[in-house]
Amino acid sequence: MRRENLLTVVAASLFVFFVLLALFGPWLVPYDPLSTSAGAALSPPDAAHWFGTDALGRDILSRVIVATRLDFGIAVAAVAVSFLIGATLGCLAGFHGGWHDRIISRLADTIMAFPLFVLAMGVVAAMGNTVANIVIATALINLPFYIRVARAEVNVRREAGYVEAARLSGASDTRILVMHLFPNILPPMMVQISLNMGWAILNAAGLSFIGLGVRPPAAEWGIMVADGAQLIVSGEWWVAFFPGLVLMLAVFSFNLLGDGLRDLIDPRRRT
Amino acid sequence: MNAQRLAAVRAGAGFVLRRLAAALPNLLGVVVVTFLLTRALPGDPAAYFAGPAASREAIEEVRRALGLDQGIATQFGFYLRDLVQGDLGNSISTGRPVATELIERLPASLELTLIALLLATLIAVPLGVLAATRPGSVVDHLCRVIATVGVSLPTFFTGLLLAYVFYFLLGWAPPPTGRLDPAFSPPQTVTGFYLIDALFALDGELLAAVAGQIALPAITLALFVIAPISRMTRASMLGVLSSDFVRTARAVGLSRTRVLYVYALRNALLPVVTTLGMVFSFLLGSSILVEKVFAWPGVGSYALEALVASDYAPVQGFVLVLAALYVLLNLVIDLAYGVVDPRARFEG
Amino acid sequence: MNAAQSPVTSEGAAAAAMVPSRQHAHRATTDPATPARVPLLDVRDLHVQFQTRTGVARVLDGVSLHVDRGETLGIVGESGSGKSVFFLALLGILEANARITSGSARFGGFDLLGSSEAERSSVRGRELAMVFQNPRAALNPIRRVGQQIEDVLLRHTATPRHALQARAVDALRRVQIADPEARYHAYPFELSGGQCQRVMIAMALACEPALLIADEPTTGLDVTTQAAIMALIARIARENGMATILVTHDLGLAGEHCDRIAVMHAGHLVEMAPAAELFARPRHPYTARLLASTPYGALSIDALTSVPGQLPDLTRTDLPPCRFSERCDRVLPACAGPRVMQDTGEGHHVACHNPC
Numbered sequence: 001m002r003r004e005n006l007l008t009v010v011a012a013s014l015f016v017f018f019v020l021l022a023l024f025g026p027w028l029v030p031y032d033p034l035s036t037s038a039g040a041a042l043s044p045p046d047a048a049h050w051f052g053t054d055a056l057g058r059d060i061l062s063r064v065i066v067a068t069r070l071d072f073g074i075a076v077a078a079v080a081v082s083f084l085i086g087a088t089l090g091c092l093a094g095f096h097g098g099w100h101d102r103i104i105s106r107l108a109d110t111i112m113a114f115p116l117f118v119l120a121m122g123v124v125a126a127m128g129n130t131v132a133n134i135v136i137a138t139a140l141i142n143l144p145f146y147i148r149v150a151r152a153e154v155n156v157r158r159e160a161g162y163v164e165a166a167r168l169s170g171a172s173d174t175r176i177l178v179m180h181l182f183p184n185i186l187p188p189m190m191v192q193i194s195l196n197m198g199w200a201i202l203n204a205a206g207l208s209f210i211g212l213g214v215r216p217p218a219a220e221w222g223i224m225v226a227d228g229a230q231l232i233v234s235g236e237w238w239v240a241f242f243p244g245l246v247l248m249l250a251v252f253s254f255n256l257l258g259d260g261l262r263d264l265i266d267p268r269r270r271t
Numbered sequence: 272m273n274a275q276r277l278a279a280v281r282a283g284a285g286f287v288l289r290r291l292a293a294a295l296p297n298l299l300g301v302v303v304v305t306f307l308l309t310r311a312l313p314g315d316p317a318a319y320f321a322g323p324a325a326s327r328e329a330i331e332e333v334r335r336a337l338g339l340d341q342g343i344a345t346q347f348g349f350y351l352r353d354l355v356q357g358d359l360g361n362s363i364s365t366g367r368p369v370a371t372e373l374i375e376r377l378p379a380s381l382e383l384t385l386i387a388l389l390l391a392t393l394i395a396v397p398l399g400v401l402a403a404t405r406p407g408s409v410v411d412h413l414c415r416v417i418a419t420v421g422v423s424l425p426t427f428f429t430g431l432l433l434a435y436v437f438y439f440l441l442g443w444a445p446p447p448t449g450r451l452d453p454a455f456s457p458p459q460t461v462t463g464f465y466l467i468d469a470l471f472a473l474d475g476e477l478l479a480a481v482a483g484q485i486a487l488p489a490i491t492l493a494l495f496v497i498a499p500i501s502r503m504t505r506a507s508m509l510g511v512l513s514s515d516f517v518r519t520a521r522a523v524g525l526s527r528t529r530v531l532y533v534y535a536l537r538n539a540l541l542p543v544v545t546t547l548g549m550v551f552s553f554l555l556g557s558s559i560l561v562e563k564v565f566a567w568p569g570v571g572s573y574a575l576e577a578l579v580a581s582d583y584a585p586v587q588g589f590v591l592v593l594a595a596l597y598v599l600l601n602l603v604i605d606l607a608y609g610v611v612d613p614r615a616r617f618e619g
Numbered sequence: 620m621n622a623a624q625s626p627v628t629s630e631g632a633a634a635a636a637m638v639p640s641r642q643h644a645h646r647a648t649t650d651p652a653t654p655a656r657v658p659l660l661d662v663r664d665l666h667v668q669f670q671t672r673t674g675v676a677r678v679l680d681g682v683s684l685h686v687d688r689g690e691t692l693g694i695v696g697e698s699g700s701g702k703s704v705f706f707l708a709l710l711g712i713l714e715a716n717a718r719i720t721s722g723s724a725r726f727g728g729f730d731l732l733g734s735s736e737a738e739r740s741s742v743r744g745r746e747l748a749m750v751f752q753n754p755r756a757a758l759n760p761i762r763r764v765g766q767q768i769e770d771v772l773l774r775h776t777a778t779p780r781h782a783l784q785a786r787a788v789d790a791l792r793r794v795q796i797a798d799p800e801a802r803y804h805a806y807p808f809e810l811s812g813g814q815c816q817r818v819m820i821a822m823a824l825a826c827e828p829a830l831l832i833a834d835e836p837t838t839g840l841d842v843t844t845q846a847a848i849m850a851l852i853a854r855i856a857r858e859n860g861m862a863t864i865l866v867t868h869d870l871g872l873a874g875e876h877c878d879r880i881a882v883m884h885a886g887h888l889v890e891m892a893p894a895a896e897l898f899a900r901p902r903h904p905y906t907a908r909l910l911a912s913t914p915y916g917a918l919s920i921d922a923l924t925s926v927p928g929q930l931p932d933l934t935r936t937d938l939p940p941c942r943f944s945e946r947c948d949r950v951l952p953a954c955a956g957p958r959v960m961q962d963t964g965e966g967h968h969v970a971c972h973n974p975c
Contacts, residue, residue: 110300113601114594117556119304122590125578126308202425206560209427210575225428229564232435233447244428252423259419406715513714515756521712522751523744523771523822527736533770534759541761612761613806 011256018250021068031059033066033219042236052238054227060238063219064246070220071250074131074213075200078138079193085139086146087189091177093147094154105151108144116141120203124212134213138203142196149192153185191262198254205247221247279616286609286616294602301594306350309587310343359591360584362577369588373570377592378463379450380562380569384554386466386485387492391550395497396543399504400536403512414501421498426557430491430564437487445483447565455480488565495557496550503546508539537611544608548601555593658685659830659862660709665722667701667708674934678704678717680886680942681958686830691856691863693873693894695909696883699930702866705883706832708732710749711739727829745775748823752835754815758807764818765791765803768825775826790821794851813844820851827859834866849876870909874898879966882906885930885942887958892967902963902974904949941970949973 021028031049037057045052051060093104111119120137127133157163158181166176208214208222216223221243228240325333334340338349353359359369402414430447437444445452450465455477458468466485469478511517512535520534559571566572570589577585609615667679679701686692696702707713709724709731724731726747731739751757759767768787772778778786784803791799794817807815816836823831833852837845853876856863867873873880874894881891882903890903901907931942939945944954953972960970 106296106300109297110304112552113297113301113598114304114590115552115555115597117552117559118590118593121559121574121578122305122308122586125583125586126311198423202423205425206427206556209425209560210563211579222425222427225425225431229427229431232431233439235439237435237439240428240431244425244431247425248423248428251425252420255419255423515751515753516759518707518712519751519757519819519822520759520770521740521743522710522749523774524740524742525744525770525774526740529770529774533762538759538761614760614808617808 007256008260011253011260014249014253015257018068018072018253021065022072023069025065025068029059029062029065031062033058033062034217042231042239044236045238051242054224054239055231060224060242063224064221064243067219067221067224067243068246068250070131070214070218071201071204071222071247074135074138074204075197077135078200078204079142079197081135081139082142082146082196083189083193086143087150087182087185089143090147090150091154091181091185094151095158095173095177095181101151104147108147111140111144114141117203117206120207121210121212124207129212129215131213134204134207137207138200141203142200145192145196146189149188150185153188154181157181157184187265191258191265194254194258194261198251198258201247201251201254282616283609287606290602290605290609293605294598297598297601298595301591301598302351302354303347305587305591305594306347308590309350309583310346354591359588362585363582364577364580369585372573372585373588373592376568376570376573379465379567380558380571382464382466383485383488383492383561383567383569384551384558386489387558388496388547388550388554390489391493391496391500394493395500396504396540398497399501399543400508400531400539402501402505403508403539404531406509411505414505418498418502418505421494421496424495425560426491426495427560427564429494430488430561433487433491434564444487445480447487449566449568450481450484452480452484488561488567491561491564492554492557496553499546499550499553500543503543504539507542508535511535511539514538541608541612544604544611547604551597551600551604555597659688659690660684660686660724660726662705662709662724663722665705665708665724666720667704667713668718668720669714669933670716670718671934674936676933677938678886678933679708681722682883682886682888684881684888684891686862686864688829688862689856689860690879691853691865691877693877693880694864694866694883695868695870695873695880697930698868699885700883701886702883703834706749706834706864706866710743710747710832711736712743741775744771744823744828745826746829747832748826748828748830749832749834750816750819750823750836752838754819755807755810755812757819758815760807763804763806764810765805768818768822771822771825786825790825791818793824793855794818794821796821811844812840813848816840816844816848817851820848820855824855824859828861830862830864831856832864832866835868836865837872838868845872882909886933887942887970889943889971890967890969892969893965896965896967900967902967902969903943903971904947904973904975905943907975941972949975 035058037053039057040049040053041055041057043049043053043057049059049061051064054060054063089104089107093101114122120141123137123140124133127136154177163176163180166180171179204213205220205222205225208220209226211226214220214223216227224243225240225247228236228238228243231237231239232241338346341349357370359373361367362369362372365372398410398414398417402408402411405411434444434447438447451457458465458472458474458477458481461468461471465481466478469481516538517530517535520530525534558569559575561567562569562571563575570592574586574589577583577589662685663683665679665682666677669676669678682701682705684692694702694705704713704717708717708719709726711731713719719732722732726742729738729742729746731742731747734742758764765784765787768790769783772783772786772790776786788799788803791802796802796814796817802810802814802818807818810818820836831852836852837848840848849872852863855861865873865877870880874897877894879891880894880897882889882897882905884905890897890901890906892900892902897906898910901910929946931938931945939955940958941947941954944950947954949971951973956972958970959972960968961974962968963974
């Protein structure tokens with residue numbers, strides 16, 4: 001019990017640390033993340049460059065810090081979009097049933113019929129190689145999870161006493177949904193968000209790694225790992241290692257936090 | 272007796288048909304979405320296919336030839352017709368049919384994915400069972416840590432780390448470049464899976480070379496999916512172990528091994544089989560990243576090469592083929608589930 | 620292990636001839652802790668604790684009882700009174716978070732609590748069998764019922780493989796399942812709740828045990844099926860000279876089928892008496908309330924829960940010696956002192972300082 005609490009505290013501190021980096025990163029960096037220096041190219045970590053420099057002589061620590069905002073930004077935006085759309089669609093499906101439910105559920109099923117990362121890749125390839133499209137693609141593949149959670153939660157609650165009471169007192173369907181049902185499905189949705197956030201970052205970084213979305217010279221963890229991929233087999237490990245490690249830590253803190261939150265909100269589902 | 276067996280056969284056949292029917296809408300959905308993705312191509316496909324130097328007339332001619340001047344429904348009809356004929360268009364960079372190239376490269380991807388799945392299952396299921404039978408023990412904590420760390424691993428990063436440690440530092444693994452060291456020639460194609468073909472060829476040296484080459488990418492992929500499988504096994508095993516029928520099995524004095532394996536594990540594996548669908552989704556997605564890291568000549572790296580060259584037909588073909596494969600895999604999982612769980616055969 | 624070598628059966632065979640008629644069996648005993656003869660099952664001072672999230676729950680707190688050969692004993696109590704835990708502890712199949720802290724239990728000549736798991740598991744299902752409530756969930760959902768009976772036969776008898784199926788079908792026939800050859804191949808979900816309970820009973824009785832523990836065997840079944848299942852258990856008990864313990868919510872059911880009845884409350888055994896005596900003269904305030912709250916014959920779960928107040932939280936560290944005292948209107952200063960078990964004659968025992 002105590003150990004799990006400790007883990008959650010560690011995760012929460014890490015999370016706060018990353019949020020601070022995302023907010024204030026650009027003012028904290030020791031070097032300009034974009035300035036190249038041919039003389040200092042590929043120098044291993046030392047006192048001047050804690051994380052070393054990349055093939056163009058850019059300071060990797062500065063780039064890793066600055067990238068936090070972009071990676072978090074993409075993940076937060078994607079999760080926010082899929083939460084808003086998914087919750088709306090899921091509520092409609094769960095509340096009205098019938099053809100609303102059939103169409104919306106079919107939409108979720110169709111998305112789930114794809115290997116999700118492959119679908120995201122196809123979407124970005126088709127719609128164009130921009131950060132906005134990465135957000136859309138990541139939001140799209142997260143959508144079914146929110147639809148399903150919202151639909152199931154609304155479905156079990158739509159006959160609840162407080163809903164009946166609101167209906168008898170003449171509240172409209174929309175009002176019941178927004179004022180009575182939505183607040184009640186928020187806790188399970190929050191758990192879903194925290195569980196999806198890490199996954200959203202992984203997806204966005206994966207897309208950048210294969211050359212989609214974020215373009216050089218912008219600093220982003222996935223691209224930085226890709227930059228170092230060729231160098232790692234010749235021994236310059238730090239170029240890929242530090243951005244990869246920080247990416248991993250960020251995802252790890254989200255997942256730990258998600259687990260902690262789920263245990264808190266819904267102890268039954270603890271695994 | 273006979274009547275009952277007949278009824279069972281009939282229920283089984285009905286089950287297979289129902290599952291097939293349930294897979295069809297998904298397949299149709301996949302085709303529609305892929306078609307919409309081709310329509311969303313950046314720029315004007317006609318101008319694109321006609322080439323940069325084409326005149327306005329030439330572009331219009333290409334547009335007519337491609338059917339792009341028709342309504343969207345007609346175009347979907349053309350798309351379906353081509354699909355039925357196995358025509359996924361041609362790659363601009365190689366000039367060859369996309370379908371042919373995908374089929375050539377599919378075995379490499381499938382071999383990698385399946386080996387990774389096998390590896391992950393062999394590690395994750397015992398791990399989950401151990402964790403569930405000894406709650407609070409070291410194994411249990413290990414399982415929890417692996418589960419949380421595992422899903423936090425960016426596969427492309429773990430792949431690079433493994434390559435660095437086992438190839439560059441330790442020299443245990445061959446260079447992370449492809450399916451086979453160029454010093455060897457590939458085994459004669461029987462299945463397209465090098466491991467199996469090398470076995471058929473009875474060539475121990477070749478088999479070792481093939482196994483050495485697939486080890487790191489397969490481990491990278493497996494690491495990622497050990498987490499969900501072990502977590503699911505643990506949860507499901509915990510549930511089953513506290514179930515009434517396991518209590519019954521213990522109450523009638525069955526041995527611990529029999530209770531664990533015949534009564535508990537078989538039941539616990541049912542939900543694990545269902546999660547395999549999700550696991551496959553992860554595997555197929557991550558395999559693209561791993562193929563890139565290890566220069567694995569599968570469909571994923573094929574699509575990535577095409578993507579870099581702005582050659583979109585292979586990318587669309589890849590998305591379609593992988594999605595179709597995934598629908599198929601889920602169908603196989605459903606059918607396998609029906610074999611293990613008699614209840615599934617009779618329910619709707 | 621061969622059945623003929625078992626400590627229970629060998630002694631049981633010798634003792635069976637000496638057992639007087641069942642009506643007199645309970646009269647022979649004067650105190651639950653020191654019965655006149657060696658009983659079939661003799662449990663003394665059993666303590667069981669559960670480790671829970673909120674603390675240690677003392678779920679059984681010094682329970683003693685005995686069962687004679689061929690006798691039918693009823694155990695009644697609300698859910699949470701510890702009556703099921705008592706028997707799971709005896710069988711050695713408690714959940715991992717439960718611990719037997721003290722006590723002894725002898726079954727025939729066998730030490731139930733002190734023996735190794737290997738020894739205990741060879742007695743479970745062979746000499747000492749248990750059937751549970753909710754029979755549909757109590758059977759393995761993905762194994763044919765015939766195979767599940769065979770599993771028991773394989774474990775405990777020397778039946779050759781080719782004869783297994785015939786013996787399993789026999790076991791099904793003995794519990795009056797229609798068309799046992801066909802039912803042998805059925806999965807639990809293809810059978811009704813009543814049929815599943817018959818299968819459970821067939822499994823439990825496959826090795827002709829000396830004692831059957833039936834834990835709420837009819838809960839969740841419809842009334843006709845309930846009667847049929849109870850009649851089935853009673854008939855087989857009579858035919859085999861088998862002792863039966865009926866664990867139930869239902870006082871009426873216990874009164875109808877049992878020679879003696881023990882009443883449990885919050886991990887204590889509060890009263891034990893011959894059935895007719897208990898209904899005529901309940902001495903413990905808890906039993907009295909149970910009986911008073913509903914007319915005789917319609918005493919069911921609902922009646923039991925109509926006793927005011929709730930079971931105390933067993934994780935409390937300040938539980939009074941008598942765990943009923945906080946719901947009791949006959950409480951005396953002595954109730955804060957050590958518990959007593961009074962013998963009021965006629966085999967009637969009550970754990971109360973101020974019996975009715």
